[in-house]
Amino acid sequence: MLQPRVALRGLQLPFRCLSSISSRAPYLRSYSTEVQQPEKPQQETPPPAEESSTTFDPSIAFAPPPTRDEAGVQLRTYKPRTPGVRHLRRPINDHLWKGRPVHKLTFPKKGQSRGGRNSSGRVTVRHRGGGHKRRIRIVDFERKAPGPHVVERIEHDPGRTAHIALVRSQETGKLSYILAADGMRAGDVVQSYMSGIPEDLWKSMGGVVDPGVLAARTAWRGNCLPLHMIPVGTLIFNVGLYPGKGGKLCRSAGTFATVIAKGGETPQKDITTMGPEFTTAADGTEKTEEARPLTQREKQKIERAANHVTIRLQSGEVRLIHKDCCATIGVASNPNYQYTQIGKAGRSRWLGIRPTVRGVAMNAMDHPHGGGRGKSKGNVDPKSPWGLPAKSGYKTRPKWKVNKAVVVPRPRNQGKRRRGYN
Incomplete structure (x- = not known):
């Protein structure tokens, strides 16, 4: 019902009673319309990861934050043929895959957990139950597989607000699902550097880590890197909390964090031993205090600053994350999800949300x-x-x-x- 009508122009209909329909075909209106906004200049797509180009363009490498101006948001509205469609608003995502997911990368969601019950059958989460039958997509949040991966398609995941991308490894041909970054499309090449720097990248840098070249070759949208390899000021999502584990933070649609400081960029007096200090006495003479050994708390502070990276979340919270934790460059996909209007109460029941009654x-x-x-x-x-x-x-x-x-x-x-x- 929500699909646009098929234009009948040029169709030869064998029935005489339908001849008037073809004559009025130019005046037929579709069910859905798109809110057209002024076109913005499109950004160039980044080159594939396997190329050896060392040119660095921040506008291409780093994904810009999603627009927060409602004037620039494109939503799909529908002709109010029914009351439930009158207020329906959906973001325009025409690039999504229209078919079914890869069956071997999913498993059915069934049992008492769908109704907000725990292992003993008691209700632990209210207002849950019912909903459409769904299958859980197995998403790779760790991104440990090295080598380039080609994005086959972008899919909708009913279990999360952000989109997922089906990627295929160029070395092994294995399929897997990952969280899609905003702007990621089919045909892009993404890579994970969680297992280390590849041999060809080492040779291109001359066997020595060059931060500028390393950032230009690795910090591309959709790539997964340890936090210590990400430049300061980069927008990231799918941030891990423990080394060797998958991403836990900034996984919802349109969310991101910002790298604001790294361990090697702390003030010099905080990362060195306490040396001689010069103080001024009351009579104006300067006195020199001898160096003293560091206390246990000062040693812990220096070690914590050297092994952690400071990030800022969208809420303004500043957190220290271990430098070996994973993070993906860019912004989580589907940033316009926050402007969605479901239109009617029945659509909430399809999503498994039961009514909320006042006390x-x-x-x-x-x-x-x-x-x-x-x-x-x-x-x-x-x-x-x-x-x-x-x-x-x-x-x-x-x-x-x-x-x-x-x-x-x-x-x-x-x-x-x-x-x-x-």
């Missing part, structure tokens, strides 16, 4: 806010369904600041006047 609309046995006559919480503080305070910073304050309420039993008839007593 004041429940009975007293189902929620602390339930019961009573009319819209009333029963003169109680906002609480969760399990009786925990829901506001006033209860969840955001540190535990040592939370004052646990001590319930003291009140003596019988205290504070009440009984008949016959003053």
Whole structure:
């Protein structure tokens, strides 16, 4: 129903009653329309990884951040033939694969885990259940396989908001799924350097690590590198938390982090031993203090700075990540997902999302806010369904600041006047 109609211009119809349709074919309108925006100059595609070009263009190598201006967002709208289509908005992703996924790289999602239950069958996540039958795609977050990989196609993954790319190794021919970067298309060549620098790249640098040449040859969009090989200021996604493990951070659609500092770029006084210092006394004379050995805390600080890389997340949080953790150059694909409008409640049920009911609309046995006559919480503080305070910073304050309420039993008839007593 949501597909555009097939134009009937030029078709020879054998039925006389359908001859009028062909005459009106130029005036037929499709179900879906695209919001056209001013065209922006397209960036050139980076050369394949196997070429030995040493030219470095930051506009090509590093993926730019996604646009945050709604005027530049392209969404597909639909003709309101039904109420559920009137407010439907979808990002335009015409480059996605229209067929099924590779069957051997998927497994079915079934069982009680689809309904938000744990191993004992109890509901641990509310508002989950139902939904369309789906298969889980096996995504390679570690990217340990070396060598160039050719992107076969870009696919939609129903289990995540970002797109995935089907890549084939040029050396072994093995297929695998990886997280697609924004701007990645079929035919691109990506490579992983988690197992080390290739031999041909060593020879091109003369057997010595040249940071400029190394960045120009490796820091391309979609390549997976250790954090210590990524230049400062690069946008990355699919960032790992532990060496040898897969990516954990910035895996959702349109997310990215920024490398702001590396261990070798810390101030010199922080990474060397404490040498002689010059101080000025009250009378104006300068005194020299002798060098002292480093304390255990200072040694740990120096070692931590040398073995970690500082990154900034989109939330503004600054984190120290080990230099051997993996990261992918670029921005996670499908950045316009945040502007999606599903249009109707039934589409949420297809996604496995059940309705959310307000507490004041429940009975007293189902929620602390339930019961009573009319819209009333029963003169109680906002609480969760399990009786925990829901506001006033209860969840955001540190535990040592939370004052646990001590319930003291009140003596019988205290504070009440009984008949016959003053």
